Amino acid sequence: QGKFTLLRDTRTDGSFLVHHFLSFYLRAGCKVCFVALLQSFSHYSIVAQKLGVSLAAAKERGQLVFLEGLKSCLDLLFGEEEQPGQPSPLQFLSGSTSDLRALFDFVRVSLTPADGDSWKGPVLLVDDLGVLLSLGASPVAVLDFIHYCRVSVCCQLKGNVVVLVHSNEDSEDEENELVVNSLCHHSNLILWAEGLATGFCKDVHGQIKIIKRLSLEQAGEQDLVQIYQYKIQDRNVTFFARGLSAAVL
Amino acid sequence: LVFTEEDKYGLYSNLLFKYFLAEGIVCGHDLFVASAKEHPDSILKELPAPLLDDTYGKELEDEAAAIKSGDFQDSMKIAWRYQNLPKMETTPTTYTRFGHYYDVSKKMSPELCQSIKWHSFYLHEELSSEPKTKTCNMNSAYAKLLQSIQRIISQEGFDGSDPQKKQRNVLRIGIQSLGSILWGDDICCSDTPEDTHSLTKFLYVLRGLLRKSLSACIITVPAHLIQNKAIMERVTNLSDMVVGLESFIGSERETNPLYKDYHGLVHVHQIPRLNSLICDVSDTKDLAFRLKRKLFTIERLHLPPDLSDTVSRASKQDLAESAKLLSSGCGAMAIGKKHLDF
Numbered sequence: 099q100g101k102f103t104l105l106r107d108t109r110t111d112g113s114f115l116v117h118h119f120l121s122f123y124l125r126a127g128c129k130v131c132f133v134a135l136l137q138s139f140s141h142y143s144i145v146a147q148k149l150g151v152s153l154a155a156a157k158e159r160g161q162l163v164f165l166e167g168l169k170s171c172l173d174l175l176f177g178e179e180e181q182p183g184q185p186s187p188l189q190f191l192s193g194s195t196s197d198l199r200a201l202f203d204f205v206r207v208s209l210t211p212a213d214g215d216s217w218k219g220p221v222l223l224v225d226d227l228g229v230l231l232s233l234g235a236s237p238v239a240v241l242d243f244i245h246y247c248r249v250s251v252c253c254q255l256k257g258n259v260v261v262l263v264h265s266n267e268d269s270e271d272e273e274n275e276l277v278v279n280s281l282c283h284h285s286n287l288i289l290w291a292e293g294l295a296t297g298f299c300k301d302v303h304g305q306i307k308i309i310k311r312l313s314l315e316q317a318g319e320q321d322l323v324q325i326y327q328y329k330i331q332d333r334n335v336t337f338f339a340r341g342l343s344a345a346v347l
Numbered sequence: 348l349v350f351t352e353e354d355k356y357g358l359y360s361n362l363l364f365k366y367f368l369a370e371g372i373v374c375g376h377d378l379f380v381a382s383a384k385e386h387p388d389s390i391l392k393e394l395p396a397p398l399l400d401d402t403y404g405k406e407l408e409d410e411a412a413a414i415k416s417g418d419f420q421d422s423m424k425i426a427w428r429y430q431n432l433p434k435m436e437t438t439p440t441t442y443t444r445f446g447h448y449y450d451v452s453k454k455m456s457p458e459l460c461q462s463i464k465w466h467s468f469y470l471h472e473e474l475s476s477e478p479k480t481k482t483c484n485m486n487s488a489y490a491k492l493l494q495s496i497q498r499i500i501s502q503e504g505f506d507g508s509d510p511q512k513k514q515r516n517v518l519r520i521g522i523q524s525l526g527s528i529l530w531g532d533d534i535c536c537s538d539t540p541e542d543t544h545s546l547t548k549f550l551y552v553l554r555g556l557l558r559k560s561l562s563a564c565i566i567t568v569p570a571h572l573i574q575n576k577a578i579m580e581r582v583t584n585l586s587d588m589v590v591g592l593e594s595f596i597g598s599e600r601e602t603n604p605l606y607k608d609y610h611g612l613v614h615v616h617q618i619p620r621l622n623s624l625i626c627d628v629s630d631t632k633d634l635a636f637r638l639k640r641k642l643f644t645i646e647r648l649h650l651p652p653d654l655s656d657t658v659s660r661a662s663k664q665d666l667a668e669s670a671k672l673l674s675s676g677c678g679a680m681a682i683g684k685k686h687l688d689f
Contacts, residue, residue: 111620136585138558168555175552176497191548232547232581264584271577 099219100252104285105262106278109293110304112262114330116225117142119260121151124161128257129217131208133201135167135229148333161217163208167229190235198235198243206250209257220257222247227263227281228274237273241280248284286311291328302327305340363592364521367565464503468495470530486545488531493552496520505560518562525549526568543578550585587619 105115113136120142123130134142143153156162165187174186187204190196209220230240244261251257265278282288288309294302305327312319326337470488485493499505505518526532526546557564570591573579583589594611 113620168551168558171552172497172555172559175493226584228581228584229551232544232585233551234544234548266580269577269580270575271580273577274580 099256099258101258101286102248102252102284103258103260103287103289104281105260105289105291106265106282107262107291108265108267110291112264112289112291113225114335115289115291116223116260116262117145117149118335120153120223121146121149123221123223123258124151124153124156127161127218128221129161129163129209129211129215129219130156130221130223131163131165131205133165133167133205133222133224135224136226138168139164139166160215165204171233188233190239191233196236197239198230202243202246202250205247209251209255211255220251220255222251222257222259224259224261227261227277231271231273231277237276240277244281284314286314294327301329303330304328306337363590364523364565364567367519367521466495466499468492485548486530486532486542489545489549492522493549493556496553497556500556500560500562505562516561518560520557520562520564522564522566524569525566526573543575546578547581547585550582554585583617586617589616590614591616 103119105112105119107113107115120130120132124146132142139153146153153162153164157164167188170186170188171191174188174191186192187201189200190198205222209222211217211220227240227244230243231237235243244259247259251259261281263274263278263281265275269275288307288311290307290309291304292307293304305325308324308326310322313321325340327340328335328337468491470492500518503518505516524530532542532545553564556562566586568582570579591614592611593614595609
């Protein structure tokens with residue numbers, strides 16, 4: 099409850115973690131607000147079906163609030179004039195404001211429990227945060243947005259927040275690195291998927307570092323770091339200790 | 348969204364661009380061609396002619412069979428994969444192979460070109476009109492291009508908006524040399540461009556348009572001119588597939604005996620991972636291309652046999668350098684930077 103989880107990937111694609119958390123929280127009966135900036139609804143829906151969850155059904159019963167970034171952007175650019183009572187969540191694109199307040203309002207309204215809601219705990223899921231930077235939001239605006247979301251979702255509503263970011267060791271994208279580093283410091287749990295340092299391998303797709311930030315919760319505690327390797331299959335992901343891939347044993 | 352990094356002189360990426368359009372014509376897809384450099388009419392006149400099955404069979408026999416046809420298939424598959432909304436991934440059933448082959452020494456016949464409907468966007472003709480929709484602080488050339496694409500998609504019903512239309516077709520969009528100075532974007536000229544977000548915003552909106560409709564798009568970009576690497580990283584993130592072409596013209600590799608059979612390297616930086624947890628990663632990451640008299644082929648890079656009697660120190664050094672390059676192939680999975688010494 100009230101935890102901020104950061105999903106991070108380097109030299110590989112960590113989106114499988116997003117799919118996992120989406121189906122995990124939906125199956126657990128939580129109310130989920132999914133800010134999907136990079137892919138379309140059908141992409142997530144098809145993968146979720148392989149993992150045993152129906153996104154369309156969840157949306158129908160009000161358990162899932164899905165913001166399809168690509169579609170919102172198109173509506174903003176090519177749609178008719180928006181109604182004054184319903185500003186687009188991606189309003190910062192049109193240049194009228196430089197902050198992500200509209201997006202935050204959207205999140206807050208979606209996750210505030212309505213009467214008759216019986217869901218366990220709200221969850222905010224974001225895929226992925228770097229897109230906001232590509233669209234012109236400043237790093238400060240993005241960090242502000244996350245901060246407001248944390249206060250609102252984690253502290254006030256006692257829910258969880260899960261965010262995906264990309265990073266690179268020798269990245270020249272300073273704005274992105276700034277956001278990622280800042281988020282790392284404030285996360286309770288970091289799941290870091292990395293490509294293998296020795297190069298591409300067919301049987302081991304990468305390694306995942308799980309960092310439990312105990313130092314945040316209690317002074318004097320050390321962070322707990324665990325490292326596993328993984329292989330992604332069509333319907334699930336297998337994890338194993340380093341060097342013990344099924345192909346080797 | 349297939350993103351191609353151009354080689355230095357644009358020769359080979361232009362060829363790839365034309366292949367994409369030619370394939371569209373042969374499959375009966377509609378085309379949309381946009382360019383700021385040359386008029387789309389002249390681009391369409393230069394498309395390679397398709398090879399008929401029997402002619403190609405003869406070509407294969409003539410060649411020294413160093414290429415396994417299985418490899419050929421795989422390589423072409425990597426170059427031609429594109430993602431649409433579901434249902435339009437199947438190839439026409441009349442052809443057994445995936446895609447078609449083309450003869451670059453012959454031009455496509457005008458009748459074949461006329462057989463499909465095509466739309467063009469030539470920037471210098473469109474400059475006079477003002478963009479009607481909100482530009483969102485984007486470069487006006489990009490805004491006009493987006494507007495034009497969106498108009499075609501909705502008018503011709505590629506987004507399924509016209510329920511009357513029974514025949515659904517695919518729109519192939521080709522955009523040439525995006526990001527170059529001709530489009531009014533200065534990211535290719537200076538280290539600190541005025542507007543770092545125009546290209547990425549454009550790509551995001553384009554991605555939205557592609558996802559919403561039955562279309563596929565190839566973009567070529569003079570990536571070697573873009574100084575600001577942060578932009579390239581963001582662009583890679585926003586594209587489904589990123590392929591870079593590195594030609595050997597003018598570089599020291601031209602005279603390197605290891606590369607004497609080839610004209611350049613193909614770097615596959617990213618493969619689409621759509622609608623599934625995994626993506627289709629091939630075994631090999633080292634691909635090279637060559638332009639023969641009639642064919643443009645992409646093959647696995649293999650070192651020629653070392654037949655010299657005395658291997659001098661200098662060439663051994665070269666070999667080690669190239670081997671290092673080979674082992675550090677790029678991919679969606681991992682980039683190995685460390686060279687393991689045995």
